[in-house]
Amino acid sequence: DFKEPKFDGSITTVKCSIENTEDTFIFFTATIENIVIKESPTWLKELLRSIGTKPINNIVDITNYVNFTFGQPMHAYDKAKLNGDLIARKAKKGEKIRTLDDKVRDFKEGILVIADQKNPVAIAGIMGGKDSEVTDNTKSIVFEAAVFNPVKVRKGSREIGLTTESSKRFERLVDSNFTYKALLKAIEMTCKLANPESGEIKIGKIYQSGTPIKKNISITLSTIEVKKVLNIDLDTNNIKNLLSKLEFDCKILNTRDLEVKVPENRANDVTRSIDLIEEIARLYSYDKIPALPPPTTSTTYKTSSGVHFVKSHMLSAGFSESYLTSLIGEQALSYKSIPFNPDKAVKMLNPLSREHSVLRQSLLPGLLDAIKLNINHQLTNIRLFEIGKIYLASSTKEPTQKETCVEEINTLAAVMTPPDKFWLQDQNIEQKTNDHLFFDTKGILESLFSRLLESETEKIKISPSNKKFLHPKYSIDINLEREYLGHLGLLHPETTNDFNFNMPILTLEIYLDSLLTIHDKLLHKKLFKKISAQPALERDITIDIQKKYLASEVESQINSVISDFITNIKLISIYELNNELRSLTYRLKMQDPKRTLTSKEVDNEVNKVINHLTSCFQAKFRV
Template identity: 25%
Template structure:
């Protein structure tokens, strides 16, 4: 909501001149969000009121251009000054919404308008334009730019200072109002908050003496009181339809972002902004018979003020006459009873509507309005008579209207339920001791009536009756919040609680952190994808109908309707992230994620209903845990593109299935377990490029290149690789090794073994390690060769071996003996032979 500072401070009982920045800070202190503080202008130099004396239409141009002689009172001598007449300026203008005799705002040469726009005399369209006639937007008053700003006659004279008249030296504050504070959608509510923040008295704009209802102003019937708890109407006759809206009203509307339309409409908008009570003005002669507030009937239609024919729903609340609906209640009026240029008899209506019904109507018809925004958040049922009186008096004062005796007032005001709270509860919640009487004083400041009593337990309590505009005060916690925010959140002490003694992170937490750190150090980037998947993803991954991963847990209220299942594998979320990165121009990508998967139980246990009145029992907690699905932690990686990027150092190395296997080995090393790798087959991996990962005899995951059909269906880059490992399936190893590096030099030897092509490389490496004994410090495979030299069905595996003794310098003879023992073990198990 946009509010000018002068309109707010008008309702504060103080002689202090608060700046816009002080007011914005005060709003923040009491919990309101300030979006922006916008000072008007700056406008410098001569900006004055001018009277249009003569208009010459320049017809030789394609668009309307006028040469206007504008009286600006006293001015320096100039060629276009008419002798014996008030001094005038010739100004070229393209707007057509003004006539001779109108008062306009003129920026004379030397003036600087908002945005640094300097005004100077210049020749244009064959004339010398000695100034500029300004629009509201050019002056920084609002966004209206369809025509220049025309001032009402009688409110100023030619030559008056327009900067002072228009108040171009003040600021506008824009606030973001939360849905629970509907009362703050008004000057009345915001000024009250400001008075609380500054701890000063407040002048209520609704404090108007509304005369009693001396008979009905108009016949109104309300069919259902729940739809319309209160309906008030007042009639004003003899209104001058040509009367202009006073500029001070137009100015405030402009600064609040509301377009001026006509006096009757502007008055209802003005009162809505001031008091928070939306109103509607009917052209009384257009109403046939009395008004009835009811639900729409099937098939009924209404042409609203935006000239749109709307088919009504039986859930819509309407105001109808004998001909049918004439207004969509609380949202928008109907065109058939619209106040027009000939309306002299006006029926003003102010009502209170059911918030939920108004919200449904707005969404159904996609028709948000300033009125519905307030009705959805509750309005004060106590002020419709005062709001009508304020609007009626404005029409009487500025349009020569006559307020008809009597007021229709259907329904009434229902007091909100009282709330009882321990008097010291705000102090305990805030962890501080407020000044004695602060709680009662703050509750009274927001409009509550209070009563303090001593309970049977000897403690003091306060009974608060919330005001009719605070429907959000329903329980003691709400009252506590009011006291705390008005006393100031900055007065609440911030003391960190002492940490409970314990052992720190658990072994599984430490393992998870180690795995994540190891993958990050290896060049993988962690992502946190959503755990929700669409049922169709399993077909895209090529899973068989009987695959256990298809059996998922469905979400009753998913964030996205098409993603309604909890994932049983981490791959869908990671592959989505991979596709998204590729679509943004990335080519070499390596991602990892450590997270839970959701595995439903074979037989679903019903979830018990547990109340919230107290802590659930141990049996209830156990039954809740029994009903939950299993959620083990997995880790997974996906990678595509180059593992080593191309550059001046070389062409780069493309990522392959072996890199996915290496990622699994990195996880195993970080977890402190030995991983066995052998050929495997499981969707969505390529059957010939898939490795099964085992710890002992237990399969814990798979790694390799994805199947080409899966890559094609998901839109993945070619040769995309992936790995997924059951992290919770790995044995938990508590490792705190103390490093003991040997100070003695190593002996480096290489060996190339020829084995059958079917022999797993990993098993050959394990055999060599076992044969090498304690002296073998490290073993690495650095070459794989196939060809005629080694024979058909054979391959050569070349390993580098590093031998070192912890307590002495190792001799070459000892290292060679250890190597020969390792080769002999491989020859015995696999028939390996040294390559010549």
């Protein structure tokens, strides 16, 4: 029982008010005069020590006792240090406070505070101020008992970087129906533990602002739900008997359903049938619940068969798969020369650290860090790849939208160091090393496209890349017709220096979504054709051409004039003639499914290709 004390109308009291009842639900103040600050009795000090709380003095210990015993955080102010009445409001720009831990904390606008008529005296629900604390010289106090919006307290706690026993409770919502009773308990204990040797304690009128939140929660609970979750058979009478022990009012509706009314003191944490089932499990005893696999209704997540195909291809090419975090530091992205668009950055509101503050826009920074770690551990011939998502803030966001629209792109990225035989044995053969890295990986990528896209492979187009972080000679951009897919290339020497690498590093990054869409469509329309019984003929043609022309351009022109019986065109040799010319050798495979081709037909086809390439590129030929 909590009885109201005898109020003394002669003392000057401190009133309370609320600026916004959505931020502060209820607010009480009680003024007490003629008290003595001293040590708490032994029983109270030992009780507080047993829960890890250091005893301070009788008044502070009373507020801690009420907090831990009744779940209602409270705070006591020295009345003589207050300037008038108290108000629960939002902090104003430029306001600050020295908290009880003797640190000055600047407020951001919107943080909830308790203030007198001049300045903030406490951070609402978190910690009081040093300038109004109770000391050994205190003669009169003001108790504050309130219930604050959990969201506001949590936001203030994170922005200030301060978590306390009070904030932990307010973040989980304190029961406002019990606040007044907790205040009466604190007053009762003060009368017993802070009574002066002469005279009597004077208690002023208790002021209230706001009203308790009334919640009449009624939940329908089924024995079928209990069976599904706990895998135990309990009838309605068994459930009623268990819940009645916790003062739940249960009414049996039929053989399998009950209507359960939740008591006011449990209205914050019991709101659903699963909450009732948790209470049943505790009372029934966890030891009695059979240890069986829980039933599940989840469906298996289906990953695109193309993703598995890409992984299998990269693994068969000697790469090891990496799994890296999607979060990275914005500073690291810009410092290491990898392209980063701040306008498309998806930033975390409450990052765990500065190094994990933004979602990645590329898989390469993480893979390059992994390469560096392996090199530092004396590992060589490193091949790593990752298939994951990159994240870009969408430019289609409407002005009225509060949340950022995020574009998630499935991406393949790979990095590769030179083999030992090319680099460690002789570091002077730079061109040979670069050629091997670039063309070896280009071949792996071409093989992937050929198997992934099958008959659609001709849609892949390559062109020289102008990306600043890539080597100008050993880099290409890859397109699916006119859609940009990604790039392949060695890191630019300046980028290599940024990462402190002492060897060339090859990088590859490809957007997979369009490729996987084509692959999935091809799976549903597999085309089969009869293997020809006729012999195939091959002819090699060698073209001496200026270096400004790409091999892909030459191959494209060949495809534009050939007949249907040329079944394959393959570049088999590249030879550097001088600074301006190089020699390209192509192998043409010819086969007719119905008959054997004659030498004249083959010669005519080769001559047609030669004449066309001569007119396009002013090239010289050797057959």
